[in-house]
Amino acid sequence: MFQGIAFEPANLPDSAPALRSEVRAFLKEALDPAFRPNSDFNAGESAEFSSQLGKRGWIGMTWPAKYGGGERSFLERYVVTEELLAGGAPVGAHWIADRQSGPLLLRFGTEDQRQFFLPKITQGECFFSIGMSEPDIGSDLASIKSNARPVDGGWLLNGSKIWSSGAHMNHYMIALVRTEAPSENRHAGMSQVIIDLHDENVTIKGIANLAGDRDFNQVFFDDVFIPQDRVVGEPGNGWQQVMSELSYERSGPERFLSSFRVLVEFIREVGSDPSDAQAALIGKLISHLVTLRRMSISVAGMLERGQNPNVEAALVKELGNNFEKQVPELVRLAGPTLSERFSQTLNDCILHAPSFTLRGGTREILRGVIARELGLR
Secondary structure (H helix, E strand, O other), X not given: OOOOOOOOOOOOOOOHHHHHHHHXXXXXXXXXXXXXXXXXXXXOEOHHHHHHHHHOOOOOOOOOHHHOOOOOOHHHHHHHHHHHHHOOOOEHHHHHHHHHHHHHHHHHOOHHHHHHHHHHHHOOXXXXXXXXXXXXXXXXXXXXXXXXXXXXXXXXXXXXXXXXXXXXXXXXXXXXXXXXXXXXXXXOOEEEEEEEOOOOOEEEEEEEOOOOOEEEEEEEEEEEEEEHHHEEOOOOEHHHHHHHHHHHHHHOHHHOOOOHHHHHHHHHHHOOOOOHHHHHHHHHHHHHHHHHHHXXXXXXXXXXXXXXXXXXXXXXXXXXXXXXXXXXXXXXXXOOOOOHHHHHHHHHHHHHHHHOOOOOOOHHHHHHHHHHHOOOO
């Protein structure tokens, strides 16, 4: 039966303008005037910058104070996130820990895990990688082969993860692994474990992207011992936990702001006298951006109310990733006179754009999630 998806309007708090001004003033002071933003928010890593954000209380903003959090609203966090991304800030070091690893531990972790990891994350001192994708399985996450077998005091892990952003610099990875043999229920028998990326039995090999940067990695596990207290949640409940984690990954403004700098530079490039075609394109892109922003703010409002907006987040990501991938191509075809500044920004975005519709779930996977919610499959 067909069902609809509703995005209830959510308003940013009265404190938003002051908070936005505070973040902008901080970025103006903290970033070198010669700093050039990257089109991939994951590619700009600075432990020092993350530490500065931690001191200002801008990591773990919504978390309980007893874990170092700020106990602020999801909508306030949205404002800070939006400003950091729009400014192209180097947030890659702490990004995963703040966006999804910490919330995962808050929901499923033990009290000892929360007490150990969360304060370090909020201080900008502890960074995490995602351990989901594996070689040769594409988007079929249920086909993972990495496995952990029980041993005295914990588990022994073997296997490999791929496309792990920042693993060569981060401290830990939360990985989805098999802890039971595959059965008819493909989603059963999986667990999430916390892996020390500095373990001597962990090998990390870099993968260069099209821009020539090393952000991605393949991570190999060769009899890596996982203590029992590093299992997240209940053994065997990994699939359900990962689905919850992905809603955090898919819901934020990073899902439509990756190409924002290109749009800004394009508007600056054409100046106050754009051609009719350029003016029409700017109007079209801005209208799409405003719509996506309202949808994303609505998702933040759902999180604030304690809802679980898995499908709404998937829809924002599907539409947002398509938008941010189209921006550089449409702008390129609009054909303004290219300054060196604009050319560099555009070229950088074009090289990163293929990843926009892949990370966090391909468009095909997301459309399947959305179709199920609508009763279409």
